[in-house]
Amino acid sequence: MNKPVLALLLTSLTAAHTQAAEQAMRILLVNDDGCESPGTTSLQEKLAAKGYDVWMVAPTTNQSGIGSAITFKPNKIFDVKKVAEKRYCFPGTPADSLDFGLLGVLRDIPPDLVISGVNDGPNTGVAQLNSGTVGAAARAVRYGFPAIAASIGYLFTAEEMKAGWPSTHQYWPESVDYLVSLVDRLHSKWQPGQPVLPVGSGLSINYPPLVKSAIKGEKYIGNERFPAPQHYYKLLDDGRAQQVMSEKVLMPTEADTDTGWLNKGYITWTLLDGEWDAPQYESQYKALFR
Secondary structure (H helix, E strand, O other): OOHHHHHHHHHHHHHHHHHHHOOOOEEEEEOOOOOOOHHHHHHHHHHHHOOOEEEEEEEOOOOOOOOOOOOOOOOOOOOOEEEEOOEEEEOOOHHHHHHHHHHHHOOOOOOOEEEEEEEEOOOOOOHHHHOHHHHHHHHHHHHOOOEEEEEEOOOOOHHHHHHOOHHHHHHHHHHHHHHHHHHHHHHHHOOOOOOOOOOOEEEEEEEOOOOHHHOOEEEEOOOOOOOOOOEEEEEOOOOOEEEEEOOOOOOOOOOOOHHHHHHOOEEEEEEEEOOOOOHHHHHHHHHHOO
């Protein structure tokens, strides 16, 4: 092969490699706060401004606390609204929104990463069981898509609760910026066509509602194994039942749990999978039912 042809070939290969290395991640954003939530709309805008291919599908209305519920009604027509470029409001749950994103809008061009959030309020302890934010991310992981659930915490003081969690809303933009920086960190090590996160896994992040100088770092911490319930019920004299928020959950804690470390000023990282599988107990079950 003569030198000019070889040089041209090498230039083409180098250009192709550079283009592949610089290929933008395709990211699907979902949430449980609704399609007008600044935690997700601003995340879409900031990621798109950096060159990422970002799509957003979120519930039409706030669906906090609905967990992983879906609407399963084959042949039902959904009144979907496209409210901006690559942004949809879906009349359903967070998990429905995820499904519409993965199995509808992006069915032929699947995302490299799913991000659920940034949610208004923490998703630690028992809240992870109830969270539509975490539920949507876990569903994505179960489908085989790498996913991050992201939330910002509350300061559990009487003043904060009475005022509607002002610190959370004050530092919400900084939690979004943190997620953008996290995507940049992932992108710097990512090769197109390769998994963004370890296959079959996801990540739940909780960001403290604090000024940056007060945040102490990132803390890997497992899920609290037997978390206290968020609520209980009172049986009323007329036979009805009243749901009551648990006083214990509203008490500040600095225990060695994801909630405790978040309260101590750490960004908590909880790793998750979507397997719902526990083969390590097989021998015990066989003995139990022998």
